[in-house]
Each structure stands twice: as C-alpha cells, then as structure tokens.
Amino acid sequence: SQQGEEDPQALSIQEGENATMNCSYKTSINNLQWYRQNSGRGLVHLILIRSNEREKHSGRLRVTLDTSKKSSSLLITASRAADTASYFCATDKGTGYSTLTFGKGTMLLVSP
Amino acid sequence: DTAVSQTPKYLVTQMGNDKSIKCEQNLGHDTMYWYKQDSKKFLKIMFSYNNKELIINETVPNRFSPKSPDKAHLNLHINSLELGDSAVYFCASTYGGDSPLHFGNGTRLTVT
Numbered sequence: 001s002q003q004g005e006e007d008p009q010a011l012s013i014q015e016g017e018n019a020t021m022n023c024s025y026k027t028s029i030n031n032l033q034w035y036r037q038n039s040g041r042g043l044v045h046l047i048l049i050r051s052n053e054r055e056k057h058s059g060r061l062r063v064t065l066d067t068s069k070k071s072s073s074l075l076i077t078a079s080r081a082a083d084t085a086s087y088f089c090a091t092d093k094g095t096g097y098s099t100l101t102f103g104k105g106t107m108l109l110v111s112p
Numbered sequence: 113d114t115a116v117s118q119t120p121k122y123l124v125t126q127m128g129n130d131k132s133i134k135c136e137q138n139l140g141h142d143t144m145y146w147y148k149q150d151s152k153k154f155l156k157i158m159f160s161y162n163n164k165e166l167i168i169n170e171t172v173p174n175r176f177s178p179k180s181p182d183k184a185h186l187n188l189h190i191n192s193l194e195l196g197d198s199a200v201y202f203c204a205s206t207y208g209g210d211s212p213l214h215f216g217n218g219t220r221l222t223v224t
Contacts, residue, residue, distance in 0.1 A: 042202055045213065102156075
C-alpha cells in the first residue's frame with residue numbers, strides 16, 4: 001500500500017527562490033529518504049533521515065522529520081533551473097531487507 | 113561506467129507477446145529490485161532479490177517472472193502482455209540496510 005504522500009503535486013518557482021515540498025506517511029518508519037527524478041531518467045538518492053533525527057542538511061537541501069505528525073519536508077534553497085525535476089519521498093519500515101515505499105512525487109519547475 | 117544499466121530503454125510490443133527486460137549492476141550490491149512506475153508517476157515495488165534469492169514478491173500477476181542468474185543481474189520476463197502492463201519499469205540495487213537505492217534509467221514498455 002502507498003505510504004508517502006507528497007504535497008504539493010506541482011510547484012513552479014523562479015530561480016533563486018526556495019522550494020518546499022512536504023511528505024506525509026501512515027505507519028512507523030525506520031528512515032525516510034528523498035529522491036529526485038529528472039525527466040526520462042531513474043531516481044537519484046538525495047538524502048536520508050533516520051527516525052531519531054529531526055533535521056538534516058546536505059548542501060542546499062534541508063530535510064526535517066516530525067515522527068509525531070508522520071511528516072517530512074524537503075527544502076531546496078536558492079533554487080536553480082537544473083533543480084527542475086520530480087521529487088519523491090520514500091519510507092523504510094526497517095522490517096529487514098530495505099523495502100522503500102514511494103509517494104507520488106512533487107513536480108518542481110524552476111524557471112530562469 | 114553506468115552503475116545500474118537496463119536494456120532495452122524502449123520496448124513497444126503487441127498484446128499477447130512475451131518480452132524480457134535485463135538489468136545489470138556493477139556496484140557490488142547484494143540486493144536488487146524491480147519497480148513499476150505508472151503514468152501518474154506512482155512507483156511500486158514488484159520484486160526484490162538478495163544474492164540471487166527472491167525475498168519480496170508483491171502482488172504481481174504470475175505473468176511476471178523475475179530471474180537472477182547471479183547477484184549482479186536481475187531480469188524480468190513478462191508473458192502474455194496486456195495493455196495495463198504499459199509503464200516504465202525500473203531496476204534498482206542497494207547494499208541493504210540504510211544504504212540508498214541506485215536506479216537504472218528505466219525501460220518504457222508500451223503495449224498496443
């Protein structure tokens with residue numbers, strides 16, 4: 001069954017602006033991961049946050065996790081046209097072998 | 113030097129035919145997956161193999177049969193193709209645990 005739900009479904013911003021995407025999930029997790037998918041390509045891992053972490057940074061990316069609300073957010077600061085892609089959150093229940101459940105994604109368009 | 117490679121990239125075929133998609137990874141990962149991405153970009157796990165052994169088999173029709181000749185390869189054979197099988201199929205691999213998934217660039221299957 002689907003676990004993550006991203007919000008919004010689509011986001012259009014100008015270069016230099018920040019982009020925030022949200023993800024909600026339903027059951028307990030071991031970790032939550034964010035992936036990017038450029039058009040016609042496979043998904044690329046961006047960042048992982050564990051259930052005992054609240055915030056994580058990687059370059060221009062900032063991820064937060066609120067396990068009490070079962071939600072996460074991905075913030076991309078100072079966006080660039082090259083950030084145009086679909087962004088997916090994926091949850092891992094930690095039940096043994098890594099089994100990620102993906103949301104439907106947020107399509108981000110960054111205009112020059 | 114592609115880490116996870118799938119062939120073919122595009123596959124157009126008629127209903128009722130049988131087709132195969134091949135996947136190879138040169139990352140030394142033990143676990144490989146097949147995911148299906150539908151037209152709405154929803155990504156759903158189909159199968160997972162760990163060191164040539166099937167560990168995850170989601171509710172996928174029997175017409176789909178994965179085969180892993182060694183831990184670097186995971187192929188997907190589909191019998192009696194149906195219109196609803198049209199999708200993009202992604203192969204992925206990982207070391208397992210909290211390690212991220214590495215995806216191939218997908219095989220776009222169109223059944224006419």
